[in-house]
Amino acid sequence: MAAAVEIQGLSCRFGGVKALDAVDIRLSPGEVLGLIGPNGSGKTSLFNLLTGHHNPEAGAILLDGLDLAGQSPSQIARFGIARTFQNLRLLRRLSVYENVRAARHACAPLRDAFWLSPAARRQERDSLMNLLDIFGLSEKAQKTPAELTLVQMRHLEIARLLAADPKLVLLDEPAAGMTSAETQAITEVIATHVLPGRSAIVIEHKMQLVAALCPRIAVLNAGRKIADGPTGQVLADSAVRQSYFGAKPC
Numbered sequence: 001m002a003a004a005v006e007i008q009g010l011s012c013r014f015g016g017v018k019a020l021d022a023v024d025i026r027l028s029p030g031e032v033l034g035l036i037g038p039n040g041s042g043k044t045s046l047f048n049l050l051t052g053h054h055n056p057e058a059g060a061i062l063l064d065g066l067d068l069a070g071q072s073p074s075q076i077a078r079f080g081i082a083r084t085f086q087n088l089r090l091l092r093r094l095s096v097y098e099n100v101r102a103a104r105h106a107c108a109p110l111r112d113a114f115w116l117s118p119a120a121r122r123q124e125r126d127s128l129m130n131l132l133d134i135f136g137l138s139e140k141a142q143k144t145p146a147e148l149t150l151v152q153m154r155h156l157e158i159a160r161l162l163a164a165d166p167k168l169v170l171l172d173e174p175a176a177g178m179t180s181a182e183t184q185a186i187t188e189v190i191a192t193h194v195l196p197g198r199s200a201i202v203i204e205h206k207m208q209l210v211a212a213l214c215p216r217i218a219v220l221n222a223g224r225k226i227a228d229g230p231t232g233q234v235l236a237d238s239a240v241r242q243s244y245f246g247a248k249p250c
């Protein structure tokens with residue numbers, strides 16, 4: 001079941017840099033929010049706080065009413081938050097198949113990683129191979145990530161995210177480095193296989209993807225939220241256009 005998320009007065013600082021400054025964001029169950037803003041505006045820092053990779057200077061994050069303060073990244077993953085990384089975090093020594101299997105077991109009871117009945121192991125294998133098939137990766141199951149193209153690596157990251165069956169997904173520039181046609185293809189995969197039944201926040205500079213997936217967007221600028229509302233309305237806002245697009249939308 002999709003999670004509701006409440007981010008209240010969230011602030012984060014790196015030395016003299018205020019990466020986030022009293023940011024409030026509320027997400028209803030099943031809602032998909034686009035998060036945009038210029039480079040260095042705090043988008044990835046927000047994800048790092050949501051997943052427990054960084055600690056806030058102030059503020060709170062509630063997932064289905066549960067306060068995430070002080071929880072480790074692995075505990076937060078077990079509560080149902082999964083993310084992808086802008087610069088990819090794949091297990092480079094493992095096969096493509098073992099990458100999705102490791103992601104599934106990161107959120108399953110520990111004993112399942114060591115002992116499964118033969119029937120359960122077959123069921124797991126079928127389910128993970130089906131997942132790889134959705135991303136066009138089943139024929140690459142025994143390859144290592146280094147043998148994949150950049151686009152295939154991005155698909156594998158999303159497959160790993162889905163293997164954990166999260167309630168809230170955080171996608172950090174899922175179409176980075178992709179052509180327009182590749183962006184269209186990943187947009188369709190995300191719409192069909194990732195978003196249904198889940199809440200999501202999507203960071204992306206490509207408006208083609210944001211406009212297709214996100215009915216609502218929030219805009220960060222220098223760590224502050226400067227707009228939040230229906231996508232068409234926010235993109236037409238003159239302050240947003242000035243801070244993010246400069247002269248014209250990309």
Ligand SMILES: Nc1ncnc2c1ncn2[C@@H]1O[C@H](COP(=O)(O)OP(=O)(O)OP(=O)(O)O)[C@@H](O)[C@H]1O
Pocket residue numbers: 014017018019037038039040041042043044045046086
């Ligand atoms: N680990 C860190 N140590 C020091 N400064 C950091 C760290 N992480 C982020 N920052 C700084 O915090 C600010 C916000 O960075 P962040 O990566 O969150 O922005 P962003 O909006 O995701 O940018 P981009 O679109 O380029 O990915 C920047 O000034 C950045 O240099």
